[in-house]
Amino acid sequence: MKLWRLCVLGLFLLGSYVASAQNKFTINGYVKDTTSGESIIGATITINGKTVGSNQYGFYSITLDSGEYDLTVSHVSFVSQSQRLALVQNLEQNFFLFPRSAALNEVVISSRRRDVNVRNAQMGQIDLSINQIRNVPAFMGEVDILKAIQLLPGVRNAGEGNAGFYVRGGGPDQNLIMLDDAVVYNTGHLFGFFSIFNSDAIKNTSLIKGGMPAQYGGRISSVLDVQMKDGNTNKFVTEGGIGLIASRLSIQGPIKKDKASFIVSARRTYIDALVKPFIKKESNFYGSGYYFYDLNAKANYRFSDKDRLYLSGYFGRDVFAFRNAKLSFNADIPWGNSTGTLRWNHVFNRKLFANTTLVYNDYNFSFGAAQNNFEIKLASGIKDGTAKIDFDYYPSGAHKIKFGGISTYHKFTPNVFSGRQDSVVFKPSNASEKRAFENALYIQDDWD
Incomplete structure (x- = not known):
């Protein structure tokens, strides 16, 4: 009887783990310059407060729970791009950013300084x-x-x-x-x-x-x-x-x-x-x-x-x-x-x-x-x-x-x-x- 109960409990926990894993999906792709096709190094991909950077070849990947998210891709030399995503399956998404020199931008004055340098694990x-x-x-x-x-x-x-x-x-x-x-x-x-x-x-x-x-x-x-x-x-x-x-x-x-x-x-x-x-x-x-x-x-x-x-x-x-x-x-x-x-x-x-x-x-x-x-x-x-x-x-x-x-x-x-x-x-x-x-x-x- 005890063995039967342990088996049922194990199957229940395994099913819960699999269900939890099935609710997580991955967004990955490349960030590129739309004018030249060059990969963009160090672009920041932000989703609901979570950030990940593109590597030296422009590749990024982030895993999240299923749901709807507001995603923003930014870089100091490019115009930021935002879009809303419904994450219900694994998604391959490439982003193409316009150089700031190719677009006229408004001047933004912010009262809060950027704190990436103290939030990021890589110092200096x-x-x-x-x-x-x-x-x-x-x-x-x-x-x-x-x-x-x-x-x-x-x-x-x-x-x-x-x-x-x-x-x-x-x-x-x-x-x-x-x-x-x-x-x-x-x-x-x-x-x-x-x-x-x-x-x-x-x-x-x-x-x-x-x-x-x-x-x-x-x-x-x-x-x-x-x-x-x-x-x-x-x-x-x-x-x-x-x-x-x-x-x-x-x-x-x-x-x-x-x-x-x-x-x-x-x-x-x-x-x-x-x-x-x-x-x-x-x-x-x-x-x-x-x-x-x-x-x-x-x-x-x-x-x-x-x-x-x-x-x-x-x-x-x-x-x-x-x-x-x-x-x-x-x-x-x-x-x-x-x-x-x-x-x-x-x-x-x-x-x-x-x-x-x-x-x-x-x-x-x-x-x-x-x-x-x-x-x-x-x-x-x-x-x-x-x-x-x-x-x-x-x-x-x-x-x-x-x-x-x-x-x-x-x-x-x-x-x-x-x-x-x-x-x-x-x-x-x-x-x-x-x-x-x-x-x-x-x-x-x-x-x-």
Whole structure:
């Protein structure tokens, strides 16, 4: 008799649990820019006081009880959008927002300050879209991300004309700077006056000044995560600019409408061309000069609503040349970064989003000098190969779990020296290469 009663009680509890579970449904989808089709990073989706943010690919997910809800999607650079939903089943809902520059808005004065910074579990994070950064006065006509973040509280520059920055007392070398998940070791052009980030190719910049999320590893000072544009999926767009220091040109557009797109952006300084007319051919210094250039490229393809592939890359160089005909002395000093990133997004279900990433990045510095029949060359560099996978799991409401793993292979070349005197070649085996593996697993639980 007792066993029969326990079975009935167990079935009753199980039925109650199943009924409760059946009354919960999930809304998921992407938040995008309606003019370009670009995903919007860090958009806030608010439903009856519960909020969730879109991730770096614009994906969001939130689970609620069945019923009618007022939903609002907002972002500081876009016009907010609201609608009423009747949640009676799982729903896939994409939102397309208009940029604020594309619409005339009224001025809203509020007596209550926004308290997201104290309600959000992530502390010290500031997201800046490229539209916000362009509102900052530009030095010599060049919109500079690193100069813009130096105006934020807790951040100061590392000296006049220097692309480095200090965050809350940390040194410039204690900042993690990433471009599409690739570590950038050298962030400055023109000996530090300008950053390597071409504003025409950048979509969003996130600065984390404290409590760095687990996926970035143990960082002492700050994380600066820079994301490139995906490319306009609606139409072809060409833009450019001519400044006092450099000129730039960007082309973006659909490869296949609403399916694939690309962007190519290039920038080059013409300091060498401006200075050249003032140096006569008879001058001992004719042929000396300096220039830098950047090339950003990215393409993406959407296989289905659940799978999308991204391929992006950056290549930049500074080149300094010095000539002295009187002393028969020549010196060439090139240096710069190269990065490549391949990413695959996959939506397993309405609550689980995954991103698999392969990254290659390379930094090289070289010094070469020659006088008469004597030549020397010095070189150093860093190469990394990284594979990682990240999962975003949204169990319920404003609850988000992020977990994954990363493996990085480092190759350090502190110095390589070689030389030549007439027919005698001096090339010792002195590369002193250092290799290392860095592996990590992480999990973080964000529950507002």
